[in-house]
Amino acid sequence: MSSNVAKISPNAHLSIPDPEWTEFYAENANKVPQLVGSPQHLRDMMERLKVEATGMIPQITGLSSEDIRIKTSDGASILVRVYTPATKKGLSPGLVYIHGGGWTLGDLEGEDIACRAMCVNGGVVVVSVDYRLAPENPFPTGLDDCWDALLWTRSQSHSLGIEQDCISIGGSSSGGNITAVLAHRARNLGIRLKGQILRIPATCHIDCYPPELNLRSLEDLKDAPLLSKRSMELFYGYYNPSDPSNPDVSPLLNTNFHGLAPAYFQVAGLDPLRDEGLAYANKLKEAGVPTRVDVYPGVPHAFYYFPSLTAAAKSSTDLLEAIGQLTKGELK
Template sequence: MTLSNHAPKGSRHLVDPEIADLLDVFPTLNLSSETLPSVREMFGAPVEGAPDPQELFPDVTTTEHRIPGAEGDPDVRVLYYEPKNRTTSSAALVWIHGGGYVLGSADADEVLCRRIADETGAVVASVDYRLAPETKAPGLVEDCYAALRWLHANAYELGVDAARISLGGASAGGGLAACLAILARDRGEFPVAYQLLIYPMLDDRTSSTRDAHPYAGEFIWTPGDNRFGWASILGHEPGGDDVSPYTAAARVEDVSGLPPTFISVGALDLFLEEDMEYAQRLIATGVPTELHVYPGAYHAYDLNEQAQVTDAYFRDFLGALKRSLKG
């Protein structure tokens, strides 16, 4: 079953007025094999006038590590953020950047990772995983698993409390974090204390065999972009019967035994319903779960840093992470 190639229209009147102006300047992606190189170049270009992350958060230091990947895979680059006021046995967060599995880098999330480290006191290991379509599943989640393995294997030397290692990410990064939690549960090698899923990309069936609600997905990340992202990581069209839960977390049959979870998403986000359904499944299985839905918010609305809805988002997710890291 193939659904319409057209994104839903007519949701502009539902957008929170404080974040509406961003839609006039944010470029339309229209991802395809032909446009992907130019979109990557655009997203990788320096932002003129952007603040220096070191000046914003001078009490956080950054080091770069190359850690062993899965057997037969290349080393994985990890950016490691440490707050200067950290304890001798700190909590840690494996952070996974977004980009629809085809865009982005760990470097792009430097300000966010510094903020997390500064406000929570946790160390943050940000994974610069390989991208699709050059790397197909399970390569991306295996790169993230390598970072989890590295933190556990070197917990003593890094001053990390191995019992308080959490996973987090936004968009595709949230999807990979959810897959990583499932993979860690099933392999049983390393415990995960918490998963922090920011508008996570969980279900390849959205916009391939299932339509989102009529007001979802008009802005920033559209049904067409979603199908391209999923086809890129899967190596075939999404929505079929053979998709692994280590690639699309919503495909997991049993969510019991997963770590306590935070999920947040905007009401106009293409991922709204798949995220709510995943939260509902977790709750029904006894997994402590916190869900936030922000009215008037589209995908990646937090790019507008001055909006009240963005303030609420940071308050909610940083507050939840702080509580989870107390152990």
């Protein structure tokens, strides 16, 4: 009996499909990509979806944006896009934002609307990072690019209109993974971050789940819409870390969570990454890190890309509220 109990996720109730999602998916299954295939196939698919979405999403004004090329520590260069509120006076909080896409997909355009919303409605200067992608640039290239972007943001904070002691980092999915890793790196090096934002994060390589944590959602939701177990197998294969248990790949496997920046999590109930996201949040809570977790039952990974969903609208409102709490030091 006990062995059967161990195979049931304590979070299984969160995967009961949201009725609104069920209706949406029944009518729009062709608009919900399954993230499996070669890197080029996945990139082509995302480009097609991006073209189809053009004109459907309302534009957000009241800001300026500038693409800047910065040097990386290995002598290469990457782009960052800096979003600045038009009404800004004096120095503002800053947010270095890292897009998702399984370390393999994504670019500055994919998170443009989210970055605009955080800038205008959250009152922060956002620095979005166009880090180099796997498999052409495997681990740790993308990770180190994002670290370099954080250091650049700190060094250029005054010219960017950012208060240096009020810089947060954040990201979605694989970007959430990188965010978690960089929060540890910053703490270890004595660099103070105002906060960290982890939206639907990957926190542990799927070959390294600690048995005692009973992380079942990857298996229970292995055929979930959009992101499946097979998706994660492919993405980790493309990322290609030599040691999957390295905490720079699997931040859940760190042994010290004390002193990390206050953290905000968004977790989707129908997401194979659900349990590892919640487990990581619990590690932070146990270490006394101020942590807020918002869970959206019955919706899949990256649900907020479907703006007609009530859960998507709520996640946007929650995100802006959490940004305010982080920048004001009010997140408990």
